[in-house]
Structures are given as C-alpha cells and as structure tokens.
Amino acid sequence: MRTQGQKLLLLITFLSFIFNFSQVKISGKVTFRNKGISEVNVTLKDTYDGATTDANGNFTFETSEKGNHILTFTHPKYNDVEKPVTIENQEISVNTELKEQISEIDAVVVSAGSIEASDKKRATALLTPIDIYTTAGADGQISSALNYLPGVQKVGETEGLFIRGGTGTESKIFMDGSLINNYFSNSVPGIAGRDRFNTALFKGNIFSSGGYSALYGQALSGALMLESVDLPDQSSYDFGISPIFLSAGFQKLGKEKTYSYGGTLGYSLLSVMQEVFNFNTDFIEAPKGLNGDFNFRVKTKSGGFFKYYGMYDSNRMGVRSESLEPEYDYALVRLKGKNTYHNLSFKQKFGSYLLNAGTSYSYNRSDLNFSTETGEVESGKTQLLNNGNYINFKAVLERKINKISAVRGGIELNNTSEKLDFEEANKHYKDLISSVFVETDLGFSNQLSAKIGVRAENSSFLGKTNIAPRFALAYRLSKDWTTSFAYGLFYQNPESKYINEPADLDFQKSQHYIFQLQRASEGRSLRLEAFYKKYDQLLKIRNLNEYVQTADNNNGYGFAKGVELFWRDKKTFENIDYWISYSFLDSKRDFMNYPYSLKPNFASEHTLSVVAKRFFPEWKSGINLSYTYAKGRPYYDIATKDESGKTINFIRTEGKLKDYNALNLSFNYLPNLGKKDAKAFTVLVLSVSNVLGTKNIYGYNFSTNGSRSSAVVPPVNTFVFIGAFISFGVDKTQDAINNNL
Template identity: 80%
Template sequence: MNTMIQRILFLIFFFCFFLNFAQVKISGKVTFKNKGVSEINVTLKDTYDGATTDSEGNFSFETSEKGNHTITFVHSKFNEIEKKIFIEDKNILVNAELKEQINEIDAVVVSAGSIEASDKKRATALLTPIDIYTTAGADGQISSALNFLPGVQKVGETEGLFVRGGTGSETKIFMDGSLINNYFSNSVPGIAGRDRFNTSLFKGNIFSSGGYSALYGQALSGALMLESVDLPDQSSYDFGVSPIFLNGGFQKLSESKNYSYGATAGYSMLSLMQEVFNFNTNFIDAPQGFNGDANFRLRTKSGGFLKYYGMFDSNKLGVKTESLEPDYDFALVKLKGKNTYHNLSFKQKFGKYLLNAGASYSYNQSDLNFSTEKNEVESASNQVLNDGNYINFKAVLDRKINKISALRGGFELNNASEKMNFGDINKNFKDLISSAFLETDLGFSNHLSAKIGVRAENSSYLNKTNIAPRFALAYRLAKDWTTSFAYGLFFQNPESKYINSSANLDFQKSQHFIFQVQRSTEGRSLRLEAFYKKYDELIKTQNIIPNADQNQQVQTAFNNNGNGFAKGIELFWRDKKTFENIDYWISYSFLDSKRDFLNYPVSLKPNFAAEHTLSAVAKRFFPEWKTGFNLSYTYAKGRPYYDIITQNNENVIRNEGRLKDYNALNFSINYLPNLGKKDAKAFTIFVLSVSNILGTKNVYGYNFSQNGSRSSAVVPPVNTFVFVGMFISFGVDKTQDAINNNL
C-alpha cells in the first residue's frame, strides 16, 4: 500500500513539475505604424513553440524552454524581426514594431502619363505585338494601334502621333534608347506615311503621353520607347504573302545559343487593290516599295548584350487630282523616297553599375515633284528635294541604391545635317544638340515612391541652352488603388522644315501637369487621368512663295511669340476577366486646346485636335475553331479647319469651319490552322481585315485655291479597305504563344 501511495505521489510531483515548465507564457502585440497587424508568425527560434497574431495583432503561447532564446516575427510584407529574451519561471511580455519590406513586386510605381507594355507587373495597358496584330483597324502598325489608347488624336491626313493637343512632330520615338529619325515612310500631302519598322521587331513598349523621364528630350508632348527583341528561342524561316505585299526572312540561332543573326526582305504594291476597290485617290503611280533589314544579337560571357539592327527602304507613288486653279485641269504630285537606318546598342553590368549605350544613324531622301496639267501637257513643274543625315549617340549609367531606388545619369548627342532645294530656297541646315541628364528613383516605402530628374540641352544652331526639371510622385491609396502626380518642363527645337531664312529663334517650351488614379487587378485595369499643358515660345510663321510663277507655298519661321494650352480628362478600362475568352478595352478623351502658333493669326483650336474621342476594342478567341474575331470602333468629334493666307505681311483667316464627325468600325479575323498538331515545327496564321466596314465617308480637312473660291476635301485613299494575308514560320511553332496571348 505504501509503495502504491509513493508512486501516486511521485506522479503528482512529476506532473506538477512538468506543468511548472509549461506554464511560462510568452505574449505581446505586433504593430505597424501603431496599428495591430494580423497573420504575423511569432516563433521561438529553433523550437516548435509559437503562434500567429490575431486581428488586433495580439499573440500568446506557452513554452517549457529555459534560458537565453530568440523570438522571431515573420511576414512576407515586412522585414523579419528578432528579439533576444531570457526565459525563467515568469511570464514574458514581448512587443514588436514592424518595418515594411520594400520590394519591386509590391512597390508602387510612378505611372502618370505612361502606358507600359514591357513589364507586365507595372503595366496599365498592355499593347504587345500580339495585341497590335489582332487589333482591328491597326493594320499591324504600332502607331495605328496607339490611336485606340486615350490621349492620341485620330489624324489621318498625315503621319505622326498627335498627343494631347500636340502636333505629330512633338512626339518622338526611340529604339533601345536611341532616337529614331524618320520613323514613318515618305509620303505626299494628304496621305499619311506608314510605319517603317516591323512590329515583330519589338518585344515591348512604353508610351508616355506626358511627364516622361529626363532620359528623353526634344519632345513637347510625348515619347514612345520601343524595346527590341533579344535572342530568338530557335532558328526559323518566315514568309508572308498577300495581294499587296510579299516578304520573307530568317533568324539563325547559334548552337551555343549566345548569338543570332537574321535578315528579311519585302516588296509591296497597291496596283492590284486599285483594280478591286473604288479608291478616292487617283494614283497615277500606285504606291510601291522595297525594304530589307538585317540584325545581329550577341550575349557576352559576362551577361551583357550587344544588338545591331539595320534597314533600308525605298518607295514611290504619284497622285493626280482636279486642279483648284482655273488655269489648269489637273494637279499632280510624284514622290520618290529612300531611307536607311542603323541602330547599335550595348548593355553591360560592371559591378554595381549598369551601362546602357547606343548609337543610331539615319539617312532620308525625299524627292517631291509638283506639276499641273492642261490638255494632258505638264507645265509649271516644281521640285522639292530633301536630304537628311542624322546621328544619335547616348550613354546611361545606372546604379541601384536598394531594391526600388536607383540613380542614373548620362549624356546624349544628336546631330542633324539637312539640305533642301525648292525654287529660290537652297537650305543647308546643321545642328548639334548636346544633352546631359540625371535622374533618381526614390522608394520611400511600398506605398510611396518618387522620380526626380533634370535634363540640360544645348543647340549649336540656336546657340542657346535650356534646363528642364522633371518630378513625379506615386502613392498607394489601397490594395489595388494608386495615384500619381507628374510635373515636367520640356523643350524642343523649332522644326527644321520651317527654318528657311535667318531668324533669331529659341527653344519651344511646354509644361506638363498630370494627375492619375488607377486600379489594377488580375485581368482588369481602370485608369483616370487629368492633365494640363502650357505652351510657350512656339514658333510663328508666314507663307512665302519661292518663285513668282509657282503655286506652291512654304511656311517660314520668323519668331517665337506663339503660345497655347491643352487640358482634358481621359478614361481607360481594360477587362480580360469578366467574359470567357474575351478581351476588350474602352478609352475616352476630352480635350480642350488652343494655340497661337505657325501661321495662326490668333489663338485657335488646332485643326488636328478633336474635343471628344471614343474608342472601343473587343477580341474573342474560339480555341475549338482556332479562330479569333476582332472588332474596333473609333468616334471623334469633328475637328476645325482653316484657310489661312498672308496679306500685307499679316496672316488672316479666309475660310473656316468644322469637319463632320469621324466614325469607323473595323473588323478582322485571324485563323491558326496548326493548333493541335503535336511536335509541329511550323506556325501559320491567316488574317482577314476590313477597315471602316460600314464605308463611312470621313473627311480629314480641305484644300483651297489661291483665291479661296474653290475647295476640295482631304479624304482617305479608300473608304473601305480589305486586307487578306498569310504568314508562315518554319522551324518554330508559335501557335500556343498566340493562343495564350489571345485568351
């Protein structure tokens, strides 16, 4: 009996002894900015003891450990905290104040004024090559696809990106950081030139409609930064055929997969389509052109990248219209154009520094011949011959301060040499623009970041220097909501085509104020933006006639007394999630703009600016049919037009009015017949595209006779255009990539 009692007393003693160890309680509260934080893992290091904080940030757990220990506080969005404690027989109270973990994925990004498609986690609206090719009405051109984004005006009579009340020349285009001079093909008045560059050449883009980085300059309105593709996945051969063009090319990847080279060539001719469609434009020489390009890409052993791209194209066309002058029956214009462009870029990391350097060379020749016809006899022939050589060099050194902060700086040289012969005008224009810039990204937290920069430029022609500060701030309002503000000062030389005589000119100047609110979730993006732009020192011109017996006039700059403003609001909504296999976006722009520039006698609404612009794009892909159906629609309020002449050395408005509203509904189909073929080593896509399917008769403007008594409308070359084409790639199957990008 005594033995039994002794055993029971021993067990009770042992149990109490055990409880004594387990009764040490560790508790506390975890806070961030004086507020409790839930879901924080609290652990006694190197043990299984711990707990998770509740909704108020409180935690509590018991341990039998004794002595010196470390307690840890862990959460993916906060920096890990460790605290030393000494465990005795008393309960322990441990509180912790967290610090936010700053990282690239969670950090808010400055996005006011920009739409990026090179880094999906930062994108507000993705326009990848597949997006561009499958947007009905874009004709596979980057510039045309951008017309379906907010801020870009629908201007069909001339090439260029007309952004937020700015002219087409006020938006510059860059490739791998280097300026592209003459991005668009040569053309004649009233017909817009096309993109010279193949959309497939680029893997992404950043389109800034204002407030852009200090790394870029000489653009009063916006910048389009294009990033070329790297090494291909494997070697391939490509062919394209349609009634209007034939092209082919190849890409060869080395066995080591550290370098590649390739080339393409193509020929285009519109004469066959003239036989099928009723063109508004009477092409006496149907548009035709030849183009070719070559590329080389090398990944260095140290992880750097060297890229070369070179291209050449030539084109010609001739247009015949009824003459507005009573002495002649017809007016004719013929064009012969040549262009070459070369781009070399290098990227390499040296320790903590990243070097981006690039150089480009461009040569462009445009030979325009204006003439009139009377009884089928040419007379009064005028020739405008332009030659231009352009060299650009740029170097940027970038150093990361931490995960989301960086400092970068560099310099840029842009040299232009142009010649023009037109009547009594024999121009030899030369200018070297030297630039230096410094910019920093400051990440204060995952909720607050800023970009501060400054750019200085000197023009040898103007013999003047400018300094342009830039500033942007972004703040996360809630989980999916961010807001951004951007301010910038921007300078641009007067366009050389208006410099036909000596004048004391200065830089043109604009100031941008941009406020944005954005909500981005998986598959959906909403963007609201308000902006105000102030223009100063815009050039003023007068019309001059090079020879007394010639009908053609040119505008010549004589001072910088112009000014203006542009203000408005924009909406962009894109949704890939709500409807199965359907991707759609809607954009709306309201623009209020006035300018006193060029030959405007007073401050006027620019003839390229529509007050209201609405675009909608919808894409539906049917995997079982291997087919995608695409629709797009654009509406633009009628733009103003003016007939401005020079009388007694003063500009006066002789005729003015407003164009009819612009409407265009576009439709396209793309068919992928290779879907389902296992181990397929070829990719084929058939495309059918119909632009302005309803045949709306849009008008872009009016031409007037010298005395103002007669006028003619500037209209598209054809109201409705149908494109049919087939594209084949051998050696690589891109089918699944195309499907994934459409779903």
C-alpha cells in the same frame, strides 16, 4: 497488480503536473504604424515553439524552454525582427513594431502620363505585340494601335502621334534609348506615311503622353520608348503573303545560345487592290515599296549584351487630283523616297553600375515632283528635294541605391545635317544638340515613391541652352488604388523644314501638369487622368512661295487641358478582352500661320474608342472589333495676303468637319499545318477597315484665292486585307492562345 497500476497512474499524473507547471506563456502584439498585423510567424529561434498572429496582431504560445533565447518575427511583406528574451518562470509579454519590406514587386510605381507594356508589367501590360496585331483597324502598326489609347488624336491625313493638343512632330520615338529620325515612311501631302519598323521587332514599349523621364528630350508633347527583342528562343524561318505584299525572313540562334543573327526582305504593291476597290485617291503610280533589314545580337561572357539592327527601304507613288486653280485641270505629285537606319546598343554591368550605351544613324531622301495637267499636256514641273543625315549617341550610367531606389545620369548628342533644293529656296541646315541629364528614383516605402530629374540641352544652330526640371510622385491609397502627379518642362527646336533663311529663334517650350488615379487588379485596369499643358515660344511662319514656308519668330503660345479615362477588362467575360478609352480636350494655339489663338485643326474635343476581342480556343480562332468616334475638328482657310497684296494672315473660311466614325473588324485563325508535332506557327488574317463605309473627311484644301475647295479624304473608304503569316522552327500557337489572340 492493482497497486502497481495505481502507482503508475500516480507517477504519470505527477510528471504531467511538473511538466505543465514548467511551461511559460509568451504573448504580445505585432503592429505596423500602430495597426495589428495578421499572419506574422512568431517563433523561438532553433525550437519548434511559436504561434501566428491573429487578425489584430496578437499572439500567444507556451514553452518549456529556459534561459536566454531569440524571439523571431517573420512576414513576407515586412523586414524580419529578432528580439532577445530571458525565459524563467514568469509570463513574458513582447510587443513589436515591424518595418515594411521594400520590394520591387510591391513598390508603387510612378505612372502619371505613361503606359508601359513589357515583361516586368505583364499583369497590366497594354499594347504588347500580340495586342497590336489583334487590334482591328491597327493594321499591325504600333502608331495606329496607339490611336485607341486615351490622349491620342485621330488624324488620318498625316503621319505622327498627335498627343493632347500637340502636333505629330511634337512626339518622338526611341529604339533602345536612341532617337529614331523619320520613323514613318515618306509620303505625299494628304496621305499619311506608314510605320517603317516591324512590330515583331519589339518586345515592349513605354508610351508617355506627358511628364516623361529626363532621359528623353526634344519633344513638347510625348514620347514612345521601344525596346527590341533579345535572343530568340530558337532558330526560325518566316513568310508572309497577301495580295499587297510578300515577305520572308529568318533568325539563326547559335548552338550555345550566346548569339543570333537574322534578316527579312519584303516587297509591297497596291495596284492589285486598285482593281478590286473603288479608291478615292487617283494613283497615277500605285504605292509600292521595297524593304530589307538585318540584325545580330551577342551576349558576352562577362554578361554584356550587344544588339544591332539595320534597315533600308524605298517607296514610290504618284497622285493626280483635280486642280483647285481654274487654269489647270489636274494637279500631280510624284514621290521617290529612300531611307536607311542603323542602331547599335550595348548593355553591361560593372560592379554596382549598369551602363546602357547606344548610337544610331539614319539617312532619309524625299524627292517630290509637282506638276499640272491641262488636257493631256503636263507642265509646270517643280522638284522639292530633301536629303537628311542624322547621328545620335547616348550613354546612361545607373547605380542602384536599394531595391527600389536608383540614380542615373548620362549624355546625349544629336547631329542633324539637311539639304533642301527647291528653285531659289536652297538651304543646308546643320545642328548639334548636346544634352546632359541626371535622374533619381526614390522609394521611400512600398506606398510612396518619387522620380526627380533635370535635363540640359545646347543647340549649336540656335546658340542657346535650356534647363528642364522634371518631377513625379506616386502614392498607394490602398491595395489596388494608386495616385500619381507629374510636372515637367520640355523643350524642342523649331522644325528644320521651316528654317529657310536667317531668323532669331529660340527653343519651343511646354509645361506639363498631370494628375492620375489608377486601380489595377488581376485582369482589370482603370485609369483616370487630368492634365494641363502650357505652351510658350511656339514657331510662327510665313510663306516664301506656294510650296515653301519659313520661320519668322517664336512669338506663338497656347494651352491644352483635359481629362481622360481608360478601362480594360480581361477577367469578367471568359476569353473576352475589351477596353474603352475616352478623351476630352480643350486646346487653343497661336502658332504657325494662325492670325490669332485658335482651336488647332488637328484637335478633336471628344474622342471615344472601344476595342473588343473574343477568342475561341477550341477553334483556334478569334474575332476582333474596334470602334472610334471623334468630334468634328475645326478647319481654316488662312490667307496670307489681302486684296491690296499686303502680306497679312487672316481667316478667309472656317468651319467644322463632320464627326469621325469608323467600325473595324478582323478575324484570326491558327490552323495546324504539316504534322501534329511539327514546330510551325501559322496565322491567317482577314481584316476589314471601316466596315460600314462611312465617308470620313480629314480636312479641306483651298485654292489660292479661296474660291474653290476640295475635301481631304482617306485613299479608300473601306479596305479588306487578307494575309497569311507562317513560321517554321518555332511553334507559338499556345502562346497566342494564352494571350487571347
């Protein structure tokens, strides 16, 4: 037995020796740009033999395989590599250089001048609908929420996005690619119009404060691109109630989930709140409005998508203010406004091409009636009536070159027809702006990308054509740090409301230079941006009479430069989301009726905003704070005639407004209504704007001779809003909690 055991042990030892002797060692190094790559899987194809590279990119393993084989190298961030090897009895050394895998997820994106909030950018999304609804002081309006981002000036006396030294009319807003004319409601001088569009209508947005895509034009300063929602998850019914409005709506989803339709109806009236709060504005007719909309969405069998949205609204108000002219006690202005907007868009893939096409139509009527009052006698009635019809058509064809490169091009038509009736200054303004554009996204690697485009426009009214090149470059410095640079030319027609008689005019022009440094990681985002804008051919105007000004020439010019900072943090503190934005702006312009180059009266040198949100999951409630500080803006009393009656512009009075301060507070509560498993979603909201009651001033109005003045102030210093929003058929409570409502 012992002899047999010894023989068996000897046999095992001999076989082990033979087996070990037949093993062949394979080793090498895997690199990218001469640096070793760790975690690369190195294997012999169709075998179990292989290894993983170490921190320096080195690998080694042994195999008993013989003959011709394939050695594979795989890593999620690099392209797979296969190398043939012949295994005999000697050691094998294989060194390999990998190429970076181009990926939409990993590729650096050009972001100079723009902030995107969409499903694709959810990790660093800014101002999604949830963000907007829960930003104290934003009143659920997209435009108001944008005031808490860097680059946007706080201007309360008139509507519009005042971006980096530009006027409110120098920024444009688009829906599904189509221009929205008259995004804001009609209003009276000194009171800003509100957003006409419901924030819940949109699923995402791209806000550009400069250097934006060649797909968009007719904006000297910036653009806001809104993308409407697709098919709803399920049918639902919605109700909203507060002391100032009532609303109801529904969305019906088809059984096969290929189509949906819905609508809303709302009515607003401010008279109840006038009895509660001490308003600065004397409303002789409380602001009121009626609005309704309808939508349908259809997904075709071939994968196409139709969207339609139509809306109508009307509003009225009347305001009395102390007259600045000594012969009258009061000045009165009454408004009747009407507006309708329709948008139809279509998206479809045709092989390697994607077609996006859309058209929109809008009609706007603003009926302003001016009068004076002495004692109880009203006189001097004057009507200023504007009617506008606007048609927009746009088609974009896009083709992917690879995963992160694409080329797109298209056409756009903007037709405007406006009529103004005011005593002797009647007019009918017509213009067709025809545009063609082409743009390419070039992804050289995951670290380097570029966007190059050009846009050409022709105006039938001006009888002139412009060509606007655009260029942007982005480079990833490290895992979390990227830098971007953007340059572009931008053109815009002179404002039609100032074109009341023949004039030799040209496009207004601006040049943008933007440099950005950004750090983005999970839950945190830091943006530093510097910019310089040069303006040429700005509009100069003169007075036709007390109410109407007319274009004179395009001899205006100016500049705007500054730096901006934005920091958002959703990670450091549990259930707390906060952001801080700061803007420094240095700007001067000689335009409109300015006698020479001045700091614009809508431009504040320093603007600081802080937003903080704390959510309590166990109570399903949240508290939101926002604070805005803006350095006092300049103001001017610009006279148009000297003492001899000669027409000449000169500054009669100038000064600086006091600094703007506003602290806002809001509470949100999500109670359970009905049965525990019922599909219902309810939000109760309490919002207080300007909690401390700071008496802010937006500017001054002056009498004809400059001897008297009055401050332009908010309609009310502090305002309290209480409302309830209820949805049946869909429960979004958990979504709201997850998004830190």
